[in-house]
Structure formats: structure tokens, C-alpha cells
Amino acid sequence: MKGAIGIYGFRVMGENLARNIESKGYPVTIGNRSVEVIREFMEGKGKEGKFIPAYSIEEFAASLEKPRKVMLMIKAGETVDLTIENFLPYLEPGDTLIDGGNSNYEDTERRVQYLEEKGIYYIGSGVSGGELGALYGPSMMPGGNKEAWAGVKDIFMAIAAKAGTNGEEPCTTWIGNGGSGHYVKTVHNGIEYGDMQLISEVYAILRDVVGADNEEMAKIFSTWNAGRLESYLVEITSEILNEKDETGEYIVNYILDKAMQKGTGKWTVISALEEGEPVTLITEAVYARILSSMKSERVAAAKGVEKPRSLAEKKDTVDLLEKALYAAKIISYAQGFSLMKAASDHYRWELKLGEIASIWRGGCIIRSAFLNDIRAAYEENVELKNLMVAPFFRTELEETVKGLREMVILGIRNGIAMPAMSSALSYYDGYHTENLPANLLQAQRDYFGAHMYERVDRPEGEFFHHNWSGEGGNTASTIYKV
Ligand SMILES: NC(=O)C1=CN([C@@H]2O[C@H](COP(=O)(O)OP(=O)(O)OC[C@H]3O[C@@H](n4cnc5c(N)ncnc54)[C@H](OP(=O)(O)O)[C@@H]3O)[C@@H](O)[C@H]2O)C=CC1
Ligand SMILES: O=C(CO)[C@H](O)[C@H](O)COP(=O)(O)O
Structure with a gap:
């Protein structure tokens, strides 16, 4: 038996997400940095199901159907970069890496590009619902490399919570490219x-x-x-x-x-x-x-x-x-x-x-x-x-x-x-206020720094400076934002 997907990171979210996926009929490879967690699970709740324990990243990658789908459920931050590097020697072009943790969208944006250069698809997916959501149906917000979506869509749709009057609308959809999933x-x-x-x-x-x-x-x-x-x-x-x-x-x-x-x-x-x-x-x-x-x-x-x-x-x-x-x-x-x-x-x-x-x-x-x-x-x-x-x-x-x-x-x-x-x-x-006191604020800026203002009786975009103290010159500061 090969894993249809692998969940790496087997604490609150990873374990429950893996159990959710398995309950929908998919064999799941499971792994964690500290492997005792996997051993304990396989001696208990994991005994009966279609779980494939992996005690090293090499074993993890080898146990998956190709193209591989690996979902990281680990602590956000540089941990994710380190784990990606640990996985890379065992992945091939066409494989998909999914980060389901609460990663910063800018990191995800960077990782999508980095892995694209190596031919690996990368998805940064928000997953919300906590422990029980992960187990019975979370809301998932995947974004990143769109080409990867077709390969994981069925699993995402199957495990997501369902909403709507008939309870049939999956709480997941493709969000967009780059870091958009993690941004949302x-x-x-x-x-x-x-x-x-x-x-x-x-x-x-x-x-x-x-x-x-x-x-x-x-x-x-x-x-x-x-x-x-x-x-x-x-x-x-x-x-x-x-x-x-x-x-x-x-x-x-x-x-x-x-x-x-x-x-x-x-x-x-x-x-x-x-x-x-x-x-x-x-x-x-x-x-x-x-x-x-x-x-x-x-x-x-x-x-x-x-x-x-x-x-x-x-x-x-x-x-x-x-x-x-x-x-x-x-x-x-x-x-x-x-x-x-x-x-x-x-x-x-x-x-x-x-x-x-x-x-x-x-x-x-x-x-x-x-x-x-x-x-x-x-x-x-x-x-x-x-x-x-x-x-x-x-x-x-x-x-x-x-x-x-x-x-x-x-x-x-x-x-x-x-x-x-x-x-x-x-x-x-x-x-809901038509006239805010920002006119006075603009006057103050112009008084002390010649930062200019617009007028209510002139088109927006036209800027004026007044020599408030009589001692300043007519030179105005330029308009920009840093
Ligand atoms: N808990 C929640 O309600 C929710 C959490 N999330 C996000 O999901 C992710 C997982 O959350 P949660 O299950 O709570 O777990 P934690 O956020 O507590 O992260 C623990 C996991 O990260 C792994 N880890 C930590 N450092 C490293 C490392 N250097 N290399 C490899 N693995 C490492 C741990 O491995 P080890 O066991 O070896 O220490 C463990 O599997 C996080 O990004 C979190 O923000 C998202 C939604 C809800
Ligand atoms: O992502 C979540 C739910 O959607 C987590 O529960 C979230 O990490 C909680 O955030 P914080 O610890 O900052 O309160």
C-alpha cells in the first residue's frame, strides 16, 4: 500500500488531519521529526486504519504514490525552510509540497518561486478549525502553484467541512497564486x-x-x-x-x-x-x-x-x-x-x-x-x-x-x-463623516514643512502651499509616501 498523501508533523493538527483523510478512504503516510509520536499512534489509534508510518524522510518519500503529495503540519517559520531542505533530496519534479501551517504569506510567496525553479509544486494552505476541525472538517485556503491544485483538489474537497443549506458545499476553494492562501x-x-x-x-x-x-x-x-x-x-x-x-x-x-x-x-x-x-x-x-x-x-x-x-x-x-x-x-x-x-x-x-x-x-x-x-x-x-x-x-x-x-x-x-x-x-x-478635521491637519503639515494641501474649491490632485508665518519661502516639499 502506498500513501495517496503524506502528513509530516504529527501533533494537534497533523494527527487529526491524517485521521480525517484516512476516514475518507485515502491511505496516508504519516511522519514527524520526533518519531516516538508515530510509534505511539501506530500502537493505538492508528492500528486499524490505512496509515503508513514512516520513521525517516527517506522512508516517508518512498512510501508515497507518484507524483508525491506531502503536507507539512509543523511549526511556522524557519522550521518550514529547514524541513523543505530535508525533503528536497527525496522529491522529484512534478511532486507537490503543501504547507498547511500558519506560515507568513511572504515566506510562502518566496517558497513558491524557489520550488518552482526545482520543478516542485508548492501550495501554502491556511487550515482552520483547530483540533476538532482538522478531524471532522476544517476550512482550507490553498494558494500557490495552481498546477498542483488538480492533484490535491479531491482530497481537499473530501476532508473539508461542508456548509450551505444542504450541507454539501465544501469549505475550500482555490484562493489564488503565490502567498494568497496564507494571506487569507x-x-x-x-x-x-x-x-x-x-x-x-x-x-x-x-x-x-x-x-x-x-x-x-x-x-x-x-x-x-x-x-x-x-x-x-x-x-x-x-x-x-x-x-x-x-x-x-x-x-x-x-x-x-x-x-x-x-x-x-x-x-x-x-x-x-x-x-x-x-x-x-x-x-x-x-x-x-x-x-x-x-x-x-x-x-x-x-x-x-x-x-x-x-x-x-x-x-x-x-x-x-x-x-x-x-x-x-x-x-x-x-x-x-x-x-x-x-x-x-x-x-x-x-x-x-x-x-x-x-x-x-x-x-x-x-x-x-x-x-x-x-x-x-x-x-x-x-x-x-x-x-x-x-x-x-x-x-x-x-x-x-x-x-x-x-x-x-x-x-x-x-x-x-x-x-x-x-x-x-x-x-x-x-x-460616515463627510467633513473630517483633516483640513486642519493638512494646514499644520503645510505650516511646518511646506507639505502642501488640496483645496475644496479646486480639483483633487492640484496642490497648494501657503506661506503661513510670512517668514517661510514659497518652495514646497514634494508629495510622496515612503
Ligand atoms: N493548533 C491549532 O489550533 C492550529 C494550528 N495551526 C498551524 O498548524 C501547524 C501545526 O500546529 P500544531 O499541530 O498545533 O503544532 P505546533 O504548532 O505545536 O508544531 C509542532 C510540530 O512542529 C514540528 N516541528 C517543530 N520544530 C521542527 C523542526 N525544526 N523540524 C521539523 N519539525 C518541527 C514538531 O515536531 P516534534 O514533534 O518533533 O517537536 C511538531 O510536529 C502550525 O503551523 C500551526 O500554527 C493551524 C490552525 C490551527
Ligand atoms: O490558526 C488558528 C485557528 O484558525 C490557531 O488556533 C491560531 O494559531 C491561534 O492563534 P493565536 O495563538 O495567535 O491566538
């Missing part, structure tokens, strides 16, 4: 950071202002999960809040409030700055994790600082929080999708935003009911500039932004940090 996964994770921060801010208001207990909060999230906020993250939040340990204590109450991160949120923000896209909510979500990690500084600073108290009526607040969460979520996705559009234009990836919304409906961490509405918005208008101005979302926001405004005010009145919600509101307000 990076933005997915950025949006994931945003969703998690928003939910955490709701939790802070419920816990610290409303005074709701874990059981009540779990019920609130569970009720929301039956409505327009239906999503995996809202669902698991309800379960997390209810979970007790063996002593009967709520586990979440004992978890240290220091958030960690592996880097994909940061990459989203770096890309947003490079593309000139105001992805403020995800940026704040990344900073919120960083601030949370400064636990000892926070503890010291908090001593003796009294929080303002402004109580709120429970029923009204819960209703307003639902609106706030929904509005902020729309705004966050508007930013994320706008970023993907900008990157797509920049890198000429031709990303199909409706399809991306579609494959995020199942399997992945940000799966939610409202991705159906996002898909519909892009189906209606592929050139949509911003989700907030799509007719459906415009109406939804008109109804819910009031809740967001009220909850940000409530947070401010109670000294609760609401970075994601307040940045969402500022973005919404800024985007």
Missing part, C-alpha cells in the same frame, strides 16, 4: 482576534457592570447563539463560562488574564499598515492582548485607583450588548474584507471575496451564520468598496449602531477598557 488565513486569524476581543469586552460589561454570574452569562451567549450572532466563538463562550472543575469551581474564573499570541494577528496589522487600510479593530485586539500580558505592571498601577461606577439595568444592557456585538462584528469584517481587497489589488491575486466568505461558513474558528450575508453582499456587487455600505449591512448597522454607542459609553462611564468596540465605533463614525 492570516486575515481570518486577525478577524478571529477581533471576534474574541469583542466577546471578551461583552463579558467584562456583563461581569463587572451588570454583575451577572457565570450561569447567567452562559445563558445569554447561548440565547444569542440562536439568533443573528450564531457562531462557533459565541457557542464555545457559553460552554466555557459554564464549565466547572472537579471541585465545582468555574475554570474560567481561575485562568490568569494574560493573553498570548502566535503572530498571525500582528501580521494582519502590519499588512494593513502597508496597504494603507484602517483595520483598527484587529489592531486594537492585538494591542489588548499585549496590554493584558503586562499583568504585574497592571496590578501595581491599579492599586489605589478607584473605578468610576455607573450601574445599568440588566435587561436593557443585555439587549444593547447584543446589538453592540453584532454592529462591531459587521464593522470588523468590513475592515478585514476591505484589507483583503487592497492586498488582492496590490499582489494581483484576484481574490474572490464572496467565495472566501463562503468557505469560512463551516469548519473554521470564525464560522458564523452572518458569513452567508457577507457572501450575498459580494455576490450582489463584486466591486463592493466596503461591507458597511452594502444595502443589507447598511440597514443592519442603522438598527444596531445605537447599541454600540450606548455600550461604549457604559464602558467609559465604568472605567472598562473597550478598545475593540470603541475603535469600531470611531471607524464607523469616521467612515
Whole structure:
């Protein structure tokens, strides 16, 4: 028996993905740098299935059907470069290497080109869904060398989560060339950071202002999960809040409030700055994790600082929080999708935003009911500039932004940090403002540095300089961006 595909890297994601593939009838070669993991698996869960254990890279490559398909599920970074080098002596032109980890899209872009020169097809594929997603159906975002897609498409389609009314639409599609698959996964994770921060801010208001207990909060999230906020993250939040340990204590109450991160949120923000896209909510979500990690500084600073108290009526607040969460979520996705559009234009990836919304409906961490509405918005208008101005979302926001405004005010009145919600509101307000105060800012730039400005009574693109102090000359600085 030869492996139809090989999974190299056999921890949380690799093992579960391999079991998923095998359950669909494909024999799978399995390997890992530390081979004990493979031995243990073959003595346990792997005994019965069509798994082909490989205890060296040479054995791994030899056990695969040709042309070979090797999927790496390993730690991102230079580990991937090292592993590619280790595999190269055993691969032949026409073979395909897939990186299913959370790699940086720029690395993937480089690796696609590097391997193309050697005749090896390279796919950088985002895989989302965590442990259970990998096992029962993840969302997968493959991009890279298109010629390789035909060879792996059937396996990807078979193992991906299924969405849609009939549950028959696979949550995977070819994303585009170069590093586009990993780029889309990076933005997915950025949006994931945003969703998690928003939910955490709701939790802070419920816990610290409303005074709701874990059981009540779990019920609130569970009720929301039956409505327009239906999503995996809202669902698991309800379960997390209810979970007790063996002593009967709520586990979440004992978890240290220091958030960690592996880097994909940061990459989203770096890309947003490079593309000139105001992805403020995800940026704040990344900073919120960083601030949370400064636990000892926070503890010291908090001593003796009294929080303002402004109580709120429970029923009204819960209703307003639902609106706030929904509005902020729309705004966050508007930013994320706008970023993907900008990157797509920049890198000429031709990303199909409706399809991306579609494959995020199942399997992945940000799966939610409202991705159906996002898909519909892009189906209606592929050139949509911003989700907030799509007719459906415009109406939804008109109804819910009031809740967001009220909850940000409530947070401010109670000294609760609401970075994601307040940045969402500022973005919404800024985007819907005809006259921003940037005229004054432009005047300041021109005053101190002769950087020039455009005028409201002249066509855009025509630049002016004024000698504000009377002492400067008429020479203006040139217009450019570094
Ligand atoms: N966990 C999750 O929920 C998700 C993870 N991902 C991504 O999938 C990939 C795998 O994730 P996960 O299963 O959590 O595992 P980890 O991210 O913890 O990575 C561990 C794997 O990387 C291998 N590895 C580390 N260093 C090297 C090296 N120098 N050479 C060869 N192999 C090495 C390990 O081998 P060894 O056992 O020998 O140490 C092990 O197989 C990562 O890129 C991750 O970001 C994607 C979606 C969800
Ligand atoms: O890719 C994922 C889900 O889609 C991972 O779970 C992700 O790595 C989590 O990121 P972080 O550790 O930065 O919170």
C-alpha cells in the first residue's frame, strides 16, 4: 500500500488531519521529526486504519504514490525552510509540497518561486478549525502553484467541512497564486482576534457592570447563539463560562488574564499598515492582548485607583450588548474584507471575496451564520468598496449602531477598557463623516514643512502651499509616501 498523501508533523493538527483523510478512504503516510509520536499512534489509534508510518524522510518519500503529495503540519517559520531542505533530496519534479501551517504569506510567496525553479509544486494552505476541525472538517485556503491544485483538489474537497443549506458545499476553494492562501488565513486569524476581543469586552460589561454570574452569562451567549450572532466563538463562550472543575469551581474564573499570541494577528496589522487600510479593530485586539500580558505592571498601577461606577439595568444592557456585538462584528469584517481587497489589488491575486466568505461558513474558528450575508453582499456587487455600505449591512448597522454607542459609553462611564468596540465605533463614525478635521491637519503639515494641501474649491490632485508665518519661502516639499 502506498500513501495517496503524506502528513509530516504529527501533533494537534497533523494527527487529526491524517485521521480525517484516512476516514475518507485515502491511505496516508504519516511522519514527524520526533518519531516516538508515530510509534505511539501506530500502537493505538492508528492500528486499524490505512496509515503508513514512516520513521525517516527517506522512508516517508518512498512510501508515497507518484507524483508525491506531502503536507507539512509543523511549526511556522524557519522550521518550514529547514524541513523543505530535508525533503528536497527525496522529491522529484512534478511532486507537490503543501504547507498547511500558519506560515507568513511572504515566506510562502518566496517558497513558491524557489520550488518552482526545482520543478516542485508548492501550495501554502491556511487550515482552520483547530483540533476538532482538522478531524471532522476544517476550512482550507490553498494558494500557490495552481498546477498542483488538480492533484490535491479531491482530497481537499473530501476532508473539508461542508456548509450551505444542504450541507454539501465544501469549505475550500482555490484562493489564488503565490502567498494568497496564507494571506487569507492570516486575515481570518486577525478577524478571529477581533471576534474574541469583542466577546471578551461583552463579558467584562456583563461581569463587572451588570454583575451577572457565570450561569447567567452562559445563558445569554447561548440565547444569542440562536439568533443573528450564531457562531462557533459565541457557542464555545457559553460552554466555557459554564464549565466547572472537579471541585465545582468555574475554570474560567481561575485562568490568569494574560493573553498570548502566535503572530498571525500582528501580521494582519502590519499588512494593513502597508496597504494603507484602517483595520483598527484587529489592531486594537492585538494591542489588548499585549496590554493584558503586562499583568504585574497592571496590578501595581491599579492599586489605589478607584473605578468610576455607573450601574445599568440588566435587561436593557443585555439587549444593547447584543446589538453592540453584532454592529462591531459587521464593522470588523468590513475592515478585514476591505484589507483583503487592497492586498488582492496590490499582489494581483484576484481574490474572490464572496467565495472566501463562503468557505469560512463551516469548519473554521470564525464560522458564523452572518458569513452567508457577507457572501450575498459580494455576490450582489463584486466591486463592493466596503461591507458597511452594502444595502443589507447598511440597514443592519442603522438598527444596531445605537447599541454600540450606548455600550461604549457604559464602558467609559465604568472605567472598562473597550478598545475593540470603541475603535469600531470611531471607524464607523469616521467612515460616515463627510467633513473630517483633516483640513486642519493638512494646514499644520503645510505650516511646518511646506507639505502642501488640496483645496475644496479646486480639483483633487492640484496642490497648494501657503506661506503661513510670512517668514517661510514659497518652495514646497514634494508629495510622496515612503
Ligand atoms: N493548533 C491549532 O489550533 C492550529 C494550528 N495551526 C498551524 O498548524 C501547524 C501545526 O500546529 P500544531 O499541530 O498545533 O503544532 P505546533 O504548532 O505545536 O508544531 C509542532 C510540530 O512542529 C514540528 N516541528 C517543530 N520544530 C521542527 C523542526 N525544526 N523540524 C521539523 N519539525 C518541527 C514538531 O515536531 P516534534 O514533534 O518533533 O517537536 C511538531 O510536529 C502550525 O503551523 C500551526 O500554527 C493551524 C490552525 C490551527
Ligand atoms: O490558526 C488558528 C485557528 O484558525 C490557531 O488556533 C491560531 O494559531 C491561534 O492563534 P493565536 O495563538 O495567535 O491566538
